[in-house]
Amino acid sequence: MTVNINKVLIYLFSCIIFFPLLSCNQTKETEENRWEEFVELRRGNIPLMLIAPHGGDQKPQWINDRNCNGSVITQDQYTLGIALQIEQKLNQLGYQPYLVLAKIHRIKVDLNRSLATSHCEDDTSNPLWQLFHDQIYQFREELINDFGRGLVIDLHGHGHQIQRIELGYLLNGAQLRSLAQQGTDLLEGSTSIESLINQHPHHITLEEIIHGSRSLGTLLAENGFPSVPSSFDPAPAMDDPFFSGGTNTKVYGSKSAQHVDAIQLELNREGLRNDIVERERFATVFSRVIVDYLGIHYSDVFP
Numbered sequence: 001m002t003v004n005i006n007k008v009l010i011y012l013f014s015c016i017i018f019f020p021l022l023s024c025n026q027t028k029e030t031e032e033n034r035w036e037e038f039v040e041l042r043r044g045n046i047p048l049m050l051i052a053p054h055g056g057d058q059k060p061q062w063i064n065d066r067n068c069n070g071s072v073i074t075q076d077q078y079t080l081g082i083a084l085q086i087e088q089k090l091n092q093l094g095y096q097p098y099l100v101l102a103k104i105h106r107i108k109v110d111l112n113r114s115l116a117t118s119h120c121e122d123d124t125s126n127p128l129w130q131l132f133h134d135q136i137y138q139f140r141e142e143l144i145n146d147f148g149r150g151l152v153i154d155l156h157g158h159g160h161q162i163q164r165i166e167l168g169y170l171l172n173g174a175q176l177r178s179l180a181q182q183g184t185d186l187l188e189g190s191t192s193i194e195s196l197i198n199q200h201p202h203h204i205t206l207e208e209i210i211h212g213s214r215s216l217g218t219l220l221a222e223n224g225f226p227s228v229p230s231s232f233d234p235a236p237a238m239d240d241p242f243f244s245g246g247t248n249t250k251v252y253g254s255k256s257a258q259h260v261d262a263i264q265l266e267l268n269r270e271g272l273r274n275d276i277v278e279r280e281r282f283a284t285v286f287s288r289v290i291v292d293y294l295g296i297h298y299s300d301v302f303p
């Protein structure tokens with residue numbers, strides 16, 4: 001058999017040159033696809049974004065557990081499913097919220113922290129953190145470009161003894177008590193809803209937005225889900241634990257930037273997260289309440 005030496009040499013040369021490039025591209029694509037398995041992302045058609053960083057349950061063995069001092073590793077149970085139920089209920093009303101949800105467990109990466117503090121010694125999860133936050137940032141820019149302004153709802157779950165929803169506007173308990181008792185003006189730039197305060201279509205006061213008759217907490221409480229702050233419960237008592245808002249609320253709300261506000265919702269266990277019927281009821285109630293809320297406070301951009 002005659003062998004064409006030139007053809008063999010050309011073939012071998014091509015393999016040496018092009019196979020590493022093909023392998024590199026395949027590796028990059030595989031890497032990107034691998035991280036996309038741990039998030040749920042969807043573009044919306046209304047000025048509302050739902051994010052849920054702590055509701056996932058996937059624990060890939062190739063990412064080390066977070067076990068350094070101060071690491072909170074508990075899952076905010078059912079918040080991922082509740083976010084998806086809210087999306088479904090909003091879809092039934094004809095609306096699609098922007099969606100950025102984590103399916104990975106918090107023991108592997110905390111997506112409500114800075115990149116440097118999202119993990120311990122193992123930084124394997126850095127690309128996932130980047131994907132999650134790049135998507136929030138991109139959707140936030142789309143909200144601004146398409147609607148002018150909008151709202152981020154950051155869903156979490158708390159384990160406090162008092163069974164009520166805690167709404168975080170970056171105001172701590174003392175500030176909420178002062179606002180409720182004295183109507184004290186807060187320093188400019190202290191909340192995660194600065195744009196709403198400054199651009200409200202009806203020019204209502206901060207007190208009305210936080211715990212007035214048309215506040216988010218009051219609308220939820222009126223529909224069977226006790227909330228603080230609200231007109232029924234304007235502030236936590238001095239000794240009550242209370243979550244005022246985390247990193248995502250600070251970064252993606254309008255304290256740090258303009259046009260898009262953020263509210264952290266900490267959902268209680270009993271009477272909400274721990275009961276399948278109550279989870280369904282909450283999703284139904286919240287979808288209607290948030291549509292009403294947008295219609296009141298964002299009427300210049302919604303519907």
